[in-house]
Amino acid sequence: MPRGASGSSKKANKDPNAPKRPLSAFFLFSQDERPDIKKKSPSLSVGDISKEIGARWKKVTDDTKKRYEQKAAVEKQKYEQRLSEYKKSGGGGGGGSPAKASKGGAKASSSKKASPKKPVGKKAPAKAKSSDEDNDDDDEDDDDEDED
Numbered sequence: 025m026p027r028g029a030s031g032s033s034k035k036a037n038k039d040p041n042a043p044k045r046p047l048s049a050f051f052l053f054s055q056d057e058r059p060d061i062k063k064k065s066p067s068l069s070v071g072d073i074s075k076e077i078g079a080r081w082k083k084v085t086d087d088t089k090k091r092y093e094q095k096a097a098v099e100k101q102k103y104e105q106r107l108s109e110y111k112k113s114g115g116g117g118g119g120g121s122p123a124k125a126s127k128g129g130a131k132a133s134s135s136k137k138a139s140p141k142k143p144v145g146k147k148a149p150a151k152a153k154s155s156d157e158d159n160d161d162d163d164e165d166d167d168d169e170d171e172d
Contacts, residue, residue, distance in 0.1 A: 039115055039116065041110070041115060042107075042110060042115060042116055043106035043107050043110055044103075045103060046096065046099035046100045046103040047096065047099060048096055049089065049093040049095070049096040050081055050092075052092050052095050052096055052099075053080075053081055053084070053088075053092045054074075054077045054081075057077050058073060058077065061073050061076050061077065
């Protein structure tokens with residue numbers, strides 16, 4: 025849960041006007057394949073559809089992969105142009121460092137304090153006690169001891 029909590033605060037600090045990162049070749053492929061899979065098998069879950077897309081990506085020819093990689097490269101170039109324009113217009117440059125500074129503040133330290141509390145120390149000694157009881161090699165006796 026601490027990761028989710030810190031992840032949501034990271035998203036809150038992002039500038040909504042910043043350009044979105046480009047899709048990878050696989051995700052571009054996924055966009056093309058997903059509707060076809062849904063038409064053929066509408067009962068598949070999201071996870072099953074993703075597995076099918078992954079399987080198709082592994083089987084696709086090198087020429088097809090290169091085509092999607094070229095599309096991804098074009099999208100990346102467009103993204104880099106939008107990002108440089110965004111930074112020139114005053115966005116992004118100073119926005120990243122205050123977010124990092126706020127992470128180091130009291131909120132981050134309180135989440136750090138909370139995360140060590142979650143790995144409960146009581147569980148580890150309990151496991152150690154049970155492993156101490158199981159030190160003898162006779163498993164049948166261990167079952168008898170647990171029942172008593």
